[in-house]
Amino acid sequence: MRPRDQGDRYDVVVVGGGNAALCAALSARRHAGRVLLLERAPEHMRGGNTRHTRNLRCAHAAGDPYLRGEYTEEEFLEDLLAVGGGQVNRELARFTIRESRTLPAWMSEHGVRWQQPLRGTLQLGRTNRFFLGGGKALVNTYYEAARKMGVEVRYESCAEDLLLEDHRVQAVVVQRGGIREVVPTRAVVVASGGFEANVDWLRRYWGDAADNFAVRGTPYNDGTMLAVLLDKGATPVGDPKGFHAVAVDARAPRFDGGIATRLDAIPFGIVVNRHGLRFYDEGEDLWPKRYAIWGRLIAEQPGQVAYCIVDAAAIGCFLPPLYRPIQAGTIEELAAALGLEPLRLARTVAEFNRAAAGNTAVRPDVLDGMCTRGLVPPKSNWARPIDRSPFYALPLRPGITFTYMGVAVDGDARVLDQHGRPFSNLYAAGEIMSGNILARGYLAGFGLTIGSVFGRLAGREAAAHARA
Secondary structure: OOOOHHHOOEEEEEEEEHHHHHHHHHHHHHOOOOOEEEEEOOHOOOOOOHOOOEEEEEOOOOOOOEEOOOHHHHHHHHHHHHHOOOOOHHHHHHHHHHHHHHHHHHHHHHOOOOOOOOOOOOOOOEEEEEEHHHHHHHHHHHHHHHHOOOOEEEEOOOOEEEOOOOOOEEEEEEEEEEEEEEEEEEEEEEEOOOOOOOHHHHHHHHHHHHHOEEEEEOOOOOOOOHHHHHHHHEEEOOOOOOOOEEEOOOOOOOOOHHHHOOOOOOOHEEEEOOOOOOOOOOOOOOOHHHHHHHHHHHHOOOOHOOOEEEOOOOOOOOOOOOOEEEOOOOOHHHHHHHOOOOHHHHHHHHHHHHHHOOOOOOOOOOOOOOOOOOOOOOOOOOOOOOOOEEEEEEEEEEEEEEEEEEEEOOOEEEEEOOEEEEEEHHHOOOOOOOOOOOOOOOOOHHHHHHHHHHHHHHHHHHHHHHHO
C-alpha cells in the first residue's frame, strides 16, 4: 500500500456515492476545506440505489404545488411505528421526522427540481414529494453541485479498510485499478449501503433461497464497509436476516432492475404460490404502507415464487408492468401456462369468488371494507370476484432493496462501539445506519429521508471535528 504524505490529509472522506454520501459531502464542504468522496461504481453507474428512487417523505404544515394537504410530525411518527412495530430509536426517529421539514428547501438550494405527484396505486400525493426526473436526475444534480463546490470525487474507488488508533480513524484504505492506497483523513463518513447484493452473506440467513432473490438496486452494495465497521467493534443494529423487499416481476434482471420491475397489481387480485394456494391477505392495508411486506412473504414460499392473478376488470387499475402479463381465456388455461396444477388454481379462484360474492368495483384510494367472508386467509379490502375473462397472471419474486442490519449511531451520527462509546471521528449515514430508525417494514420515500437527514448531519459534524 502506498501511503500519502500526512500533509496531504483530507478533512473529510466520504465513503459511498448515493444520496446519503452526497448529502454528507455537500454538507461537509460548506464547513471544511478538503472533502473527498469515494464512489465504488464507475461514473455511469454512480449513485447506488438512489438512481432508482423518485420521492421523499417529509412532514409539512400545509399543501403546496407539489404536496396535498398537511402531514404532521405526529402522523408521520404514527405511520413509522405502525410499519416498524415500535422497534425504533424514538429519539433518532423524532429527529429525522423533524428535520424532514427542512429537506425540500435544502434540496432546492442544491439544484433539485420538483414535479406533481405521480398517479397510480401508491397514493403518496400528501406525504411524499416527487423530484423531477427521478433518482438519476437527483444524483446528477448533486454531483454537479459537489463539483461546483470543490468536492473531489473518485470513481471505481473501493474503500476496503479503516486504519484506527485510539478509537480514531487515521486513514482509509482504498483500492482503485488494482492499486491499494492509504488515504489519511481527519474524519470519515461511511455511507456505502448494506449487503443486499452479497448473495453469500444473504445465504448465511436464507440458505439456498438467496439464489432466487432479485436485487433491485446496485450490484456494488456488498457490505464491504459494514463488515469492516463490525470487525472494528461497531455495535450492530437491525435484524441481520431482515431486508426491505417488494414483489418484482420474476422475469426481471438479477441486479439493478430498479423501480420499473416492481408490480403494483397485488391489491387488485389474489396471490398464489406454486401450489396454487393463497398465503396472505392481499387487501390488508393501503398500498404505500404494506407493499414492502410482499417481498419477504414471497421469499418464504416454495421456490421463492408466486403469481398475482387478475381479470379483465382489474388489468387497467394499476401501473402497467414492464413485462407483458401472461393471458388466457380460462383460469385452467392460465394455470397451464404458468406450470401450475389447473384444478387446484381453479378451486382457489372459485373459493375466493364465493367468499367475495356481491362485492363491486374497488376504490384503491381508501380501505373500502369489501372483504371476503369465511375465507382463510381473508382479503380485508378490495375483494372483488375474479370472474371476467380474459384472465392474467404476473409472476413474482422477492426484489431486495436494502438490508436492515447496520451500525448504531448517536445523535451526532457518530458510530458507536459495543460499549456504547462513539468513535471520535467516524460517522455513518444512510442504509448502513437506518436500522436505528427502521428495524422492519417500510414507508415509501423514508429511506431517502433518513439518508438525507443523517447525511447532512454526518457531513456537518465530521467537518466540525476536522476543524477542531
